[in-house]
Amino acid sequence: MGHIGKQTITFKEPPVITYAYATAGPKEVQGPMGKYFDHPLEDELLGEDTWEKAEARMVQLTIQGLLDRAGKTPADIHYIYAGDLQNQVIASTFGVKDFNIPFFGLYGACSTMGESITLASMCIAGGMADLVIAGTSSHNCAAEKQFRFPLEYGGQRTETQTWTTTASGFVLLSRCGEGPKVTSVTPGKIVDLGVTDTFNMGAAMAPAAVDTILAHLEDTNQTPNDFDAIITGDLGNCGYDIAIDIAGKLGTDLSGVLQDCGKLMYDDEKQGTNCGGSGCGCIASIFTGYFYKQLVEKKLKKILIVPTGALMSPGSTQQGNTIPGIAHAVCIEMK
Amino acid sequence: MGHIGKQTITFKEPPVITYAYATAGPKEVQGPMGKYFDHPLEDELLGEDTWEKAEARMVQLTIQGLLDRAGKTPADIHYIYAGDLQNQVIASTFGVKDFNIPFFGLYGACSTMGESITLASMCIAGGMADLVIAGTSSHNCAAEKQFRFPLEYGGQRTETQTWTTTASGFVLLSRCGEGPKVTSVTPGKIVDLGVTDTFNMGAAMAPAAVDTILAHLEDTNQTPNDFDAIITGDLGNCGYDIAIDIAGKLGTDLSGVLQDCGKLMYDDEKQGTNCGGSGCGCIASIFTGYFYKQLVEKKLKKILIVPTGALMSPGSTQQGNTIPGIAHAVCIEMK
Numbered sequence: 001m002g003h004i005g006k007q008t009i010t011f012k013e014p015p016v017i018t019y020a021y022a023t024a025g026p027k028e029v030q031g032p033m034g035k036y037f038d039h040p041l042e043d044e045l046l047g048e049d050t051w052e053k054a055e056a057r058m059v060q061l062t063i064q065g066l067l068d069r070a071g072k073t074p075a076d077i078h079y080i081y082a083g084d085l086q087n088q089v090i091a092s093t094f095g096v097k098d099f100n101i102p103f104f105g106l107y108g109a110c111s112t113m114g115e116s117i118t119l120a121s122m123c124i125a126g127g128m129a130d131l132v133i134a135g136t137s138s139h140n141c142a143a144e145k146q147f148r149f150p151l152e153y154g155g156q157r158t159e160t161q162t163w164t165t166t167a168s169g170f171v172l173l174s175r176c177g178e179g180p181k182v183t184s185v186t187p188g189k190i191v192d193l194g195v196t197d198t199f200n201m202g203a204a205m206a207p208a209a210v211d212t213i214l215a216h217l218e219d220t221n222q223t224p225n226d227f228d229a230i231i232t233g234d235l236g237n238c239g240y241d242i243a244i245d246i247a248g249k250l251g252t253d254l255s256g257v258l259q260d261c262g263k264l265m266y267d268d269e270k271q272g273t274n275c276g277g278s279g280c281g282c283i284a285s286i287f288t289g290y291f292y293k294q295l296v297e298k299k300l301k302k303i304l305i306v307p308t309g310a311l312m313s314p315g316s317t318q319q320g321n322t323i324p325g326i327a328h329a330v331c332i333e334m335k
Numbered sequence: 336m337g338h339i340g341k342q343t344i345t346f347k348e349p350p351v352i353t354y355a356y357a358t359a360g361p362k363e364v365q366g367p368m369g370k371y372f373d374h375p376l377e378d379e380l381l382g383e384d385t386w387e388k389a390e391a392r393m394v395q396l397t398i399q400g401l402l403d404r405a406g407k408t409p410a411d412i413h414y415i416y417a418g419d420l421q422n423q424v425i426a427s428t429f430g431v432k433d434f435n436i437p438f439f440g441l442y443g444a445c446s447t448m449g450e451s452i453t454l455a456s457m458c459i460a461g462g463m464a465d466l467v468i469a470g471t472s473s474h475n476c477a478a479e480k481q482f483r484f485p486l487e488y489g490g491q492r493t494e495t496q497t498w499t500t501t502a503s504g505f506v507l508l509s510r511c512g513e514g515p516k517v518t519s520v521t522p523g524k525i526v527d528l529g530v531t532d533t534f535n536m537g538a539a540m541a542p543a544a545v546d547t548i549l550a551h552l553e554d555t556n557q558t559p560n561d562f563d564a565i566i567t568g569d570l571g572n573c574g575y576d577i578a579i580d581i582a583g584k585l586g587t588d589l590s591g592v593l594q595d596c597g598k599l600m601y602d603d604e605k606q607g608t609n610c611g612g613s614g615c616g617c618i619a620s621i622f623t624g625y626f627y628k629q630l631v632e633k634k635l636k637k638i639l640i641v642p643t644g645a646l647m648s649p650g651s652t653q654q655g656n657t658i659p660g661i662a663h664a665v666c667i668e669m670k
Contacts, residue, residue: 002462003413007437009463050654078338079522087422088648089442090656097525097646097659102342104450104522105646105661107424107440115439119454126461128344146650187414187439190432311432311440313423315481319385321425324432326440 005219007186014181015124017332018174021066022289023058024281025140025166031266036289037167039065044141044166052086055139055168059084059095062168063133070172074099078129081116082170083107084137084280086146091137101133109309110205110234111188112136113169113284114328117305120173121182121330127175135170135288138279147198147314160200162236162262162278163271169284171292180295180334184220188212190311192324198317201278202239202262205308208325209235210246210254213306216329217252224257228300231291232327233283233307234262236276261286283307295334302333340554342521349516350459352667353509356401357624358393359616360475360501366601371624372502374400379476379501387421390474390503394419394430397503398468405507409434413464416451417505418442419472419615422481426472436468444644445540445569446523447471448504448619449663452640455508456517456665462510470505470623473614482533482649495535497571497597497613498606504619506627515630515669519555523547525646527659533652536613537574537597540643543660544570545581545589548641551664552587559592563635566626567662568618568642569597571611596621618642630669637668 003009024037025044034040039061046061048054059082067073080099082092083106096103108115116134123129141151143164149155173182191208209232217223224230235243240260247254264286265277287305294300308327317323338344359372360379369375374396381396383389394417402408415434417427418441431438443450451469458464476486478499484490508517526543544567552558559565570578575595582589599621600612622640629635643662652658 003464007413052650052654053656078342083442085423086648087650088420088444088646090646090648090651093525093646093659094651094656097527100524102522102524103661104454105442107418107442109423119439122461122463123457126457126463127338128457128461129338187437189435189437190428192432311423311425311428313421313425315387315422316425316429319387321388321429324428326438 007215008184008219010184011125013125014183015121015173016177016179016181017171018177018179019066019070019172020288020292021062021069021170022285023062023168024285028165028167028265031271033265033286033290037285038289051139051141052090055091055137055142056094058168059091059137062170063099066170066172074101077101077131077133079104079123079132081106081120081134082136083112085143108326109311110278110280111307111309111326111328112280114307114330117330118185118187118328121185124173124175130175132173133170134173136280136284137168138165138281140164140166143279157274158199160238160275162201162275163266163273164279165265165277165282167281167285169288171288180332182330183333184331186212186216186219186329188327190324190326192322194322196322200238201310202236203242204310204323205325206235206239206242207246208327209243209306209308212327212329214250214252216304224254227257227302227304229259230254230257230304230306232260234278235260235308236262236278238275295332298334305330342550343519343554345519346460348460349518350456350508351512351514351516352506353512353514354401354405354507355623355627356397356404356505357620358397358503359620363500363502363600366606368600368621368625372620373624386474386476387425390426390472390477391429393503394426394472397505398434401505401507409436412436412466412468414439414458414467416441416455416469417471418447420478443661444646445613445615446642446644446661446663447615449642449665452506452665453520453522453663456520459508459510465510467508468505469508471615471619472503473500473616475499475501478614492609493534495573495610497536497610498601498608499614500600500612500617502616502620504623506623515667517665518668519666521547521551521554521664523662525659525661527657529657531657535573536645537571538577539645539658540660541570541574541577542581543662544578544641544643547662547664549585549587551639559587559589562592562637562639564594565589565592565639567595569613570595570643571597571613573610630667633669640665
């Protein structure tokens with residue numbers, strides 16, 4: 001393995017994603033992706049008394065589902081990489097703590113699935129562990145309360161606003177075994193074009209998504225046509241169009257190959273989600289629930305997943321800061 | 336390199352900490368460690384209009400100081416690993432964004448210096464980068480406002496309470512070069528003994544510190560006497576005593592070798608800090624400002640730094656959750 005180009009790492013012995021597991025909430029299960037989730041939730045509270053605890057419980061259920069599917073116990077796992085949107089990544093903390101697995105807490109906003117798979121892949125490819133788990137989560141009610149308004153407030157949603165997904169996705173990465181392989185990663189830079197509208201996160205993240213995609217293509221000397229799909233998460237409808245536009249102006253046509261998990265998650269018209277889905281759990285659950293299976297079944301052979309994050313807090317916005325974006329690209333191939 | 340024992344990684348080609356840089360606030364500069372900090376601050380606002388922006392500026396100044404010392408430009412650096420205590424690690428985000436270096440955002444509470452050096456070392460040792468930066472920060476006024484009370488409230492401090500440090504420390508890790516080397520790392524598990532007192536973080540973190548130290552000793556078949564110092568950060572006075580006590584009951588005498596950056600940072604009696612220092616920046620600035628230089632001058636040959644974090648948010652505590660702890664151990668040797 002080694003570092004190539006500006007910011008890409010290619011793995012000589014690519015880690016294998018031997019198992020993946022997706023959990024999703026009731027609204028997500030009613031959407032177009034609904035049938036692909038491994039663990040559909042009937043209740044967004046999961047028997048807990050707060051949204052925050054419900055998200056932690058969802059993380060725990062997702063990791064347990066992954067372990068069960070893989071026939072592994074927590075003692076088999078060397079490290080776990082996880083993060084979420086809650087202040088001080090509390091959903092991950094309380095979701096993983098009882099597994100007793102050494103833990104790396106991450107914060108990458110909605111880019112966290114890219115960050116966790118990247119760091120976990122580096123660990124395996126560097127020969128530092130045999131089995132690691134990586135993933136993330138988001139919960140609509142916990143996130144809306146923390147970042148915007150409590151649901152009970154009933155605030156009207158803007159046209160450019162996305163719907164924070166209640167979902168979680170985790171993968172098991174292995175040094176050996178069968179399955180799709182992580183062949184290269186391009187960790188992203190923070191890109192800040194000065195967007196300040198917290199109701200238009202797609203616009204804030206689109207420049208970062210394009211920056212990382214173009215860096216990956218340049219570093220690896222490839223074109224968009226070398227991929228069956230380039231999958232961002234989650235630009236939503238507005239951000240998607242902006243990304244296509246920016247890339248086009250920079251001379252790269254992504255229109256035939258770019259998909260976005262924010263666009264895939266809901267039927268916006270029927271479900272009232274306006275501009276699509278968002279939240280760390282969106283691409284995490286759609287990758288683990290849908291695209292991973294497409295790879296295993298060899299319906300897709302090579303994809304680039306590009307989780308994108310808007311790096312802000314309510315406090316930073318209230319203090320007049322911009323909303324910088326970040327995106328991490330992970331190339332996954334099935335031979 | 337490879338994975339040994341329960342949770343330790345030893346590096347066959349250990350990354351070199353070629354440079355380190357410490358920034359500290361006015362109160363910290365007046366303490367016993369004051370003369371060792373590279374960049375003493377005269378003003379906790381650093382010319383900004385909010386504490387939060389001041390912390391981001393401190394991160395920026397520390398990274399710039401490190402780059403200047405090393406004679407490097409941002410373009411020389413492959414990746415940067417950083418995190419802080421602010422919601423959504425906003426101090427790191429805004430502190431690193433203008434350097435245009437691919438960024439991994441971390442959250443490990445006050446264990447973040449251990450987490451960032453661990454992940455950065457794995458990147459270098461795995462042959463995936465030549466030069467990376469790792470570090471963290473904390474700001475007293477930003478942290479107190481977010482986790483406890485705004486300073487203006489003038490709340491009385493408890494006897495067991497530590498003082499959140501205004502400080503930042505960053506290191507440059509290199510595949511080649513001269514300097515202290517990271518020879519092994521032991522990423523920690525989350526340990527939760529049910530502590531719920533947010534004014535006694537030392538008690539919440541001590542069990543995790545001991546768990547990771549004992550795991551490191553067991554995995555590497557060493558005793559405390561194999562180290563010139565085992566340095567936690569930041570248990571403070573109460574947590575330090577608890578750690579010695581727990582380790583003793585488990586059959587390991589740490590009393591001759593254990594130091595704690597929370598105990599080292601202030602003159603508690605003169606400075607009114609009660610139970611010592613805390614915050615990610617405490618061990619970060621004392622390691623980079625003091626211990627790193629002791630290693631370079633070969634006054635110390637082998638140390639184990641063990642940054643410890645209390646994994647809570649105001650929300651998790653208000654919802655009745657416990658305060659789990661985590662600690663990551665990093666062995667640093669100078670030959």
